[in-house]
Amino acid sequence: MGLQGKSEGAVKFLLVTAALFVVLAGIKTAATLLVPFLLSAFIAIICNPLVVMAARYKIPKPIAVVFVIGIFVSIALSLAGLVGNSLNELSQLIPVYRAQLQEEFIWLTQQLDDYNIIISSELLIEYFDPAAAMGLAANMLSGLGGVMANLFLIIITVIFMLFEASSIPHKLHLALDDPQARLKQIDQFLASVNNYLAIKTLVSIATGVVVSIMLWAFGLDFFLLWGVLAFLLNYIPNIGSIIAAVPAMSLAVLQLGPAAAGFIGLGYLTINTVMGNVVEPRYLGRGLGLSTLVVFLSLIFWGWLLGTVGMLLSVPLTMIIKIALENSAEGRWFAVLLSSEDAEQ
Secondary structure, eight states: OHHHHHHHHHHHHHHHHHHHHHHHHHHHHTHHHHHHHHHHHHHHHHHHHHHHHHHHTTOOHHHHHHHHHHHHHHHHHHHHHHHHHHHHHHHHHHHHHHHHHHHHHHHHHHHHHTTTOOOOHHHHHHHOOHHHHHHHHHHHHHHHHHHGGGHHHHHHHHHHHHHHGGGHHHHHHHHTTOTTOOOHHHHHHHHHHHHHHHHHHHHHHHHHHHHHHHHHHHTOTTHHHHHHHHHHHTTSTTHHHHHHHHHHHHHHHHHTOHHHHHHHHHHHHHHHHHIIIIIHHHHHOGGGOBOHHHHHHHHHHHHHHHOHHHHHTHHHHHHHHHHHHHTOTTTHHHHHHHBOTGGGO
16 A cells, blocks of 8 residues: 555655646747736736725725726836837947947056966957946847837736736636635735735835935936846846946946945845845845845746746746635645745744
8 A cells, every 4th residue: 555655645746746737838839928918917916906995085096097007007107218229329329338348358458467367358358348237138128119019909908907906816716616705815916916916016126216316416328228137137136236237337436436336236235125125125024035146047947937027026926826725725834835934934
């Protein structure tokens, strides 16, 4: 009996693993269709609290939905125009920055020659090229802009999702054969996802605004572009703040000098420490934390699976899975593995 039980367990494990690989292969193949849908769901979850708030003031849902969508479209088009113009200017200036960097490296190698330290300036440029960091950020934002090319499809999907949002919990109860709404886990799951994404978005907006103001005060070029990047990457805790700071600090080294770049780096550190360790825990609580390793691995995994949007939504997607597992008796053990040490204390 023992051998038979082990054999059945091994077969079950192999079947589950094979099914998981088939599902992942299907998701990757259908990424062009899934990415706009996921982005639409993400936007709808963020916008839904505004629609619910309007309903409390007896505002008809169609009017509320149109008003919320109008605000979203205005913001999206403004940001798209800002990012597009900034990326065009940045792409034109990158050769200038690279030439300036080469001159500084030539001066540095000449100074090192006086101490019999022979280093090639071309080698330094190859391994320490701030323009490459700025180009990476530009490519990431351009990839997101490619997805936003389906803006009309995304808007239509968001509108339908907002109209259907109030009926989703009831439909889930019926689909799971629970017409009396006894499965409180469903309601807790939906409420947790809404709460997490809404608060995370507000904190990310605040982070982007503060970063833009700080860089404007230093006189750094494209300060609004780096603020938008900080807003987007703030959805990736710990790692995202580092990635967002690299291109801005790289530009600061060339434009303002190493000292100013150091102060800017200190400013980034302060902003993200306050937002990540003071503001977010106060409103989100400590129980929603992911371990740093899980954040890094989710960034790689979702980026591989869904591209640039997958990287930006990696932590929200992982958080949704974690919240779902926490509300399931069978999957709670895996949710514990995803959590940080502080979240489990």
